[in-house]
Amino acid sequence: MRTMRKRGNNGIAKWQESGVFLAAGLLMVLLPVFAAGLEGCCYWQSAAADGPMRPLFFQDIACMANLPLALFMILLLMMYYTSPMAPRRLYRQLIAFLVLFQVWMLCASLARGASDAAGIFLFRAATYLLPAMANMVIYQIIDRPYRRLVWLTVLAYLGLFLLAAAAELAGFRGLERGLPAFYLLVFALEPVVGYRVLCAAFQGNRYCRAVLLPLAGILGAGMLDGAALQFHWLRADGYALPYVSFTLPVFVLFLVRQQIRRERSLTLRTAGLEDAVAEAVARSELDALTGCYNRNRLDAALDQEIRLHGQAAGCFSVVMMDIDWFKQVNDQYGHDAGDRVLASFSERIRSRIKRTDVFVRWGGEEFVLICRGCGREEAGRMAERLRREVERADLLFPRRITCSMGVAVWHGDGDTAEKLMKRVDEALYEAKRSGRNRVCCEPQTIPDETLQLV
Structure with a gap:
């Protein structure tokens, strides 16, 4: 009876889990469609009106559409963070990355004016820290032989940020002048890290397999932004990174699903152990010949x-x-x-x-x-x-x-x-x-x- 009741509870939990994932999937699909559609409407309207609305909407729509999705992912991770089965260090670093990503997008939207010095400073500081935080998340999920490379990558980004921040505080505009070196570091290190993640995924690491799509999108968009805005290799007005952030729920939902499966498996094993212990205790108290107690x-x-x-x-x-x-x-x-x-x-x-x-x-x-x-x-x-x-x-x-x-x-x-x-x-x-x-x-x-x- 106890096992049947727990199986019934597991069935209800499975339906609840499916509902959460369905809602998140719809949100993940509808938000970028909404952002892209509204962006296109504003672009054509601004082109017809000689462009007065284009600076207002080009980055804002994608950033605003990302806010509810990021809030959903952060709340979902915090909700499952309290479980004993949760990989809490990974959740903490992923939440920190999501918060930093939202700060970067808001600053990218607000810091277009040259007079907004605080917004520009936060935007550039977040730009330096984003790849470091992303690699810290990768460090938690990648196989042990590849962790040294990822950790050295994190140290390289943090070292460059500290040098640029020190130069900025000294009045040499270090954050701005260090951007070419930062993007060169991105072009040099991130393909190597991505290759190691791909190798780990082919070797059976399910976490690396789940992070491939967000990693490929963010890495590609980051390199595209660097090529277009910093080195002027491409013609673009704005950042592509906010649009690929809609792939992040793939990894977040995978983490939550894995935790739910572990908890469900642990519950079933615990129920089986309890039944086995109860049966063993009952057998230890029963006389094998007569069936009465001993x-x-x-x-x-x-x-x-x-x-x-x-x-x-x-x-x-x-x-x-x-x-x-x-x-x-x-x-x-x-x-x-x-x-x-x-x-x-x-x-x-x-x-x-x-x-x-x-x-x-x-x-x-x-x-x-x-x-x-x-x-x-x-x-x-x-x-x-x-x-x-x-x-x-x-x-x-x-x-x-x-x-x-x-x-x-x-x-x-x-x-x-x-x-x-x-x-x-x-x-x-x-x-x-x-x-x-x-x-x-x-x-x-x-x-x-x-x-x-x-």
Whole structure:
């Protein structure tokens, strides 16, 4: 039942996961279409009106369309970040990259005016840091033999940024004058990193395989922007990088999907282990021949009853049973017949007791029954009914099988499990000494008022 319930929950989680991915996919498709369509409309309108609207809309539409998508990805990563199965370092660096990317796009849209010095400074600083952050994300997913190259690439970008920032603070316009060196570094290092990611993907790295499309788009757009805007190798007005950022959800959704699969697999394995442990515990407490509990369960049941009714006398009783002349059965009919007698005897007793009672094979042909909520008199009457039931049963034709029983009750304060078992054993010995096939109770040492209350 527990496994079926967990499978049902997994089915609901799978539908929820599919809904999230479908919504993200629609958002990923519709936003660039919306941005491109609106961009085209504004471009043709500005061309017809001699271009007054073109500077206003050329970068803004793509940047504004990226904001809800980036916010969705960041919230999705933060939502799954708290899970113990989450690759938290990778999530942190990916969130930092997404935030920096949005800062870069906003600054690219706002820093077109020459008077906006703060926007220009942030835009150029983000330009230097973007490839470093992207390579730090790649460092977390690429195979270990390639990590040294990626880490050296990150250090190269950070070193160039620190030099340019120091020159900028010294008044030498280091961020602007360092852009040619920055783009040369991009042209020199990023194809090598991309090749290593491709090699890792072909070697079976699923994370590198998922990052190929965003990496190819961002790398190609970054190199295109450098060739067009910095070196003037191409004619372009604006940046291509905001348009390829719509490929980033491919990698983000892959990460979330992998985490959901790991959590689901862990849940199923945990459920299987719990069932296996419960089954192993049950088997360790069951007697293989008779199907009733063994002595391990008896000790646990007695401890539980004593904890519940430590000082209350007469709250439960113990009945010890012994099959009469069982050794003669083994000697005359064989041990197989003796085993059948034990199994039939156990089945007969278990079918006549309450579900709350605990029936245990004490050892050999001796059995113990814990009668919960029964005082001495009630336990004695029940033991007599069981004795008659065994006597009437045809356990081993033509031989009649009988049993002797002893009954003892919990005395409450001052009593122990050892004393209780000793008293019930003495009562059983008295039944056997008195001629067998009878029930003997321990001497009544509890006041009648207490027994009547029970």
